[in-house]
């Protein structure tokens with residue numbers, strides 16, 4: 001057997017011919033400089049990754065204007081969200097959030113015996129901040145996803161800041177910014193971390209940096225929270241890979257890649273939304289790299305699968321909504337052509 005999965009192997013197994021618009025990956029990534037940093041790595045792979053983990057924490061700290069004690073790394077942000085599920089269980093056991101959203105944190109909390117309190121999104125598919133504020137009267141943590149997955153809806157930084165500051169200062173606020181780079185520069189709430197010791201921000205290299213397969217995410221919070229979280233993990237950083245750590249550090253320097261991806265994504269997304277709407281599908285106002293739209297009551301996921309196009313239609317609102325990731329232009333043209341045939 002080949003030591004790696006060749007393009008031919010992937011083609012034979014449909015991994016190349018199937019159009020994958022179901023996991024909010026960035027089809028343009030990773031940036032070439034990141035791939036080069038892996039190809040030309042000449043460090044010592046027989047050693048464990050500790051030094052590289054410390055180095056990435058330092059790089060992230062300087063990137064965000066924080067101290068490195070305020071950063072915790074994870075092999076993807078999903079594992080950090082799971083950890084937060086256990087942390088919330090210890091702290092408040094209750095978690096207020098809106099649905100549909102990315103469910104790993106509430107699901108983990110539920111399995112740990114806690115109480116996820118799911119509230120509906122607003123009519124325009126946004127997190128219902130007013131309802132969350134009201135829910136905050138019952139002590140519990142709050143989970144926010146901005147931009148939200150699957151709807152792509154978004155609150156500008158100033159509005160989100162006002163909301164976070166209006167919440168009881170004892171309430172833990174967990175803000176998932178997996179897609180924040182798609183919303184433009186300067187939209188993160190990272191600048192609030194030093195003033196708000198109850199805020200935790202979760203980020204990932206899986207989305208705009210196009211590094212989903214490399215598994216690298218991180219969270220930022222007060223040094224006190226990071227210490228408590230590390231108490232829950234026997235050996236922090238031990239699940240990380242040197243090559244992924246090096247790649248992530250390199251990705252932080254790819255600001256032009258981020259900008260180009262953002263612009264291309266926005267252009268392809270707008271033409272996709274236009275095509276969907278002309279076929280009678282109603283779309284959410286997304287700023288991310290996916291679109292949420294009503295299925296007109298059909299199981300589009302199954303129908304499109306027959307044409308070799310995969311979209312996400314989990315169980316959003318009893319299958320009345322689906323989510324399609326914005327792929328490359330040609331992929332979206334094929335997606336639209338298939339929908340036209342089904343219309």
Ligand code: PLP
Nearest residue numbers: 076077078102149178204206217
């Ligand atoms: N947060 C949100 C909102 C997501 O949509 C995802 C993945 O789809 C993640 C976190 C987790 O991504 P990863 O584990 O690849 O960092």
